[in-house]
Amino acid sequence: MQNGNSIFSRLEVKKYILKKNLKHDLPSSIVVFLVALPLCLGIALASGAPLFAGLITGIVGGIVVSSLSGSxxxxxxxxxxxxxxxxxxxxxxxxxQTFLLAVVLAGVMQLILGLLKGGTIGNYFPSSVIEGMLAAIGLTLILKQLPHALGIDSDFFGDESFFQTDNENTFSAIGNAFSHFSLAAIVISGLSIAILIFWPKFKKLSVVPAPLLVVVLGIILTIVFQNTGYALQAKQMVEIPVVNGWSEFTALFTTPDFSKITDSKVWVVAATIAVVASLETLLSIEAIDKIDPIKRVSPTNRELIAQGAGNMVSGMLGGLPMTSVIVRSSANVNAGGRTKMSAIFHGGWLLLSLLFIPGIINMIPLACLAAILLVTGYKLTRVALFKHMFHKGWDQFIPFVITIIAVLLTDLLKGVAIGMLFSIFYLLRTNMRNPFFYKIQEEGNKKNLRIKLAEEVSFLNKAAIQVVLTKIPKETNVIIDGTNSRYIDPDVLETIFNYKHNAYTKGIIVSLENIKTQYIVPKLNSKIIEEINN
Incomplete structure (x- = not known):
């Protein structure tokens, strides 16, 4: 009976939390929906896939993945x-159809990777690199959405590369937009940005979400400008497939071709998608946890399982491979989302808009959606972040800046990899400089040198210790103290013992205190690991 009461009380708590956060999650889901809609279409177009495939992926990502995810x-x-x-x-x-089979198999691989605890890789991304990645995404949003805000961009919505597929680069696209801007788009985006900034400051009015107001205003102004010489063109508007009836809707779905399952090319593509999508997801999860106001930590292994399930469902329905996406997640955070219900609702809005109001959705100008992303981008790359990272020191600031530049000029994974290299360089540099502390005492004509080793002495510290030992003058008493050391690498131990053996030739007496001949790294209890990962 007590157990039943316990279950009942847990359900009541969950209902209370859901109800309490609904006033935050529901408005936030609308913002995420408005951001996700054009991005789903643009990425599908860029991928050479049907536009409907992008919407399927967004719907599955919102409803299926968010339901299973711990984030x-x-x-x-x-x-x-x-x-x-x-x-x-x-x-x-x-x-x-053959590609869809690869998407399904990629999902299976991600599921297995999550069960094998592969998500722990995400714990090893340096903070400076993650911060740099977030700032780079913010700058990318600003640079890429400026042409849309000005009303001119011949490229698809969602091309985040510096060198675009329309033979433009980021800066030339902006220059072209300033040369051939649309007055209607500028008015819509300008008013939208003003509303997004100032509307939330009025507490009584902020019951109505600012992004929703921006969209309504955008539709009204689009209608107003239709009767003037500044009317927006079709390419400056959102465009989703219009379905007339259930039969047309079901005809949009595509199923995988399982007859190609023995084709080695399919498995290679599946493995590539699984690895890249998993890495992008882990990076995104780490980044979103950093900007979470409540500072929750997402279970990475569970996230890989959720992503795997999502890709399997997406592939079965005719969708694209998916990842956790920083842009949409950042918009969710900035809009005040509190729980996963925001992401689930956004998936529902995508589905409902496709089924019931495609005509209204196609009246939304890209300029007002660009305004939402511009404000999101600014919040990700605010000046205060650069000041904060600068005050942390060069070992944090340089990898941070390098990551930003690398992501802007290449892509997310390459940029992060370059940032990681610089971060590792500074990490090695710091480790090599701090393997020990020393204190010199003089007794008559002799000097006593006490070298106190650090808590962790790895093989990276070997060179620094060798340099110090070789520079110790003759006729010196040396005490190497390992009292505080929990682990000393075998290579370092060999260096210390060899030095003690040969030092007498220089008249140096070496004493070792609390240094073992072997150190074993303690293993984590399996139950502790399971609790941590779950």
């Missing part, structure tokens, strides 16, 4: 970082 703020959907892989894979495999 409260992450939003999943088609990712710009996978467009080149998808575009090449569809051509290589000779058909979209």
């Amino acid at each position: 409260q703020l992450s939003v999943s959907g088609p990712a710009a970082g996978l467009t080149a892989i998808v575009l090449g894979a569809i051509a290589q495999l000779g058909g979209y």
